[in-house]
Amino acid sequence: MSIRLSALGLPAFALALVGGVLTVQLAYGGGSFEPLRSADPCTTREVASRSDGIEGLTERLVLIGVDEAACSLGVTREALILELGQPGARSDAQVEALRDGLSTAVRRMDEEGTLPLASELVDEALDSADLNRFLEIAIRAIPDSVVDAALKTDDVLLRTIADLDLRALLANLDDQADLNAQLEEAVTQAVLDSLADRLRDLV
């Protein structure tokens, strides 16, 4: 009996050791220590930005727009972003998906009431633009209520997106985050152009 027990002692001890180690590891998430899985881009994602003004607005637009584009292309947001960051020509489907995605982002933000008023964007646009001095003074003199009555942010943004040469813009991306910077520049210019047009109409 004691010989039999002695023969079983080491195997039993080994079974307990291996079982214990594997159980503890599995209990603490062993086997699931893997890179973060990309979320489904077709599920509405809350987007936030630490930036203010036009920079914050364009960041939110890009984040929602890329999600929408990825959803329509059937890829993850991250895969699309990484692909756009690579050099090379963009397909028609990618360009159109991104344009539609950005437009959808504008409409979604408008519905949510998260689009800023046009007057909130004017000062920042003027600060970063190299405008004729008289034109700049004239625009700054327009009361906010008049600016907001004359310009609807969603209209300006939708026109900007429609006019954007997205293929050229995407071809010049140094990396994925440049999309933000280039779109920001386009939005700033669009706000100024729209205001200058209205001003000329008034004159």
Added chain:
Amino acid sequence: MRRAVAPLLAVTVALVLADSAVVTLALPDILQHLDATVGQVAWVLISFNLVLGLIAVPAAVAFDRAQPRILSAVGIALFAGASAWCAVAGSIDVLIAARCLQALGGALALVGCLELMVAEWGERRGVAAWVTAGVLGTAVGPVAGGLLTQAISWQAIFVVQVPFAVLAVPAALAVRVVPALPPDRHRPAVRPNLTLALLSAALTAALFLLVLLLVEGWGRSPAAAALTVSVVPLAALAARPLARLMRPSPETEVAVGCFLIAGGLAGLAILPSAHLLWTVAPQALVGLGLGLTMDRLTAQAMELRLPRAHHAGWTIGARHVGVVVGLAILTPVFTADLQDAQEPAQEAIASLVLDAPLTAQDKIAVARGLGDELTQQQGRIPDLHRAFEAAELAPSERPAAAALERDLDTQLEAAATRAFRDSFLIGAALALLALLTVVWPGRRRAA
């Protein structure tokens, strides 16, 4: 001097067998210093084991026709010279050639030292000391290599071997009486040698892949990795007292050892995080298994078999061919898995950067740095810290950036850990196969 002869020979045995995996932690440094490819640098490891595995038996046969002390001294001198050549190698091709020569000298030294140690200490003590020195050398090799690489350089691994081997040459020549080798009477012990080969292949996963995961995957220093993997030899030392306490049969001991190695490798395949402490328990299982199996199997393969040197040659051959088979199976698996891990890792990084609580400008700066780093480090794990340093963020943004950097590092560690999973599981399967060779019923002889 007389009393130092046998210990010096035992040290030589440990050195030669340590060389099997001693360069594992130095491979990244060698790759960089000698401007080699990953494939070339793997041959620094493979060449030694392959030559040692293939030459061991012919080397043992050579001892039939030569004075063992002379041939041993020649082997040890060749090993010392080749070690010095490894240290001064200026190209990867030269280093690989030197490693082949080192293995050739090592094979002669190993077989010769067995004969000389038996002459010095007697059959029982001599064989036991030879087996123990070999197991210790195998287990301690990666640790010693890592510490030397971190403290001095990869060349130091080879330099430190030279004086010991040089001292062992006169020690070998000083052995007075070497009994004549008896004629070949016994066939090689197939089963213990097969188990040894399979276990050596499995242990490649523990000794080679784990250090790669620690250094290349988790970005730990060679010294930190060396200290971490020291759990294996320490646990191996605890195996003998454990066996004495439980008093199992030799077959049970070996079977349990195989099971523990399989369990430890399975544990390494399911690590819950990249914290070093999580590797301790699985490594302890592997170490216990190593301590229960390797010396016992070597003794079984050699026990009462003559000529002793021939059977020693078979065990050395089985072990090192096993290592090469392990490398041949595991290397393509983990390199392909590392390649496959890049895409999910990049997507995880992109996701975290996009959603990071940083300003858009800072996200752009960080993304640019990360893009550059990923491009420069193609095929290797990138150093994300440089990308954050290059971003030159405002002090108010640094806490959020530091949190993002930690999260990104975790993603890389998770991707690397996932990439090694299949290889560790294959290692565990090899250990279970070894267990099968132990418990499989043998052929019954007719009464």
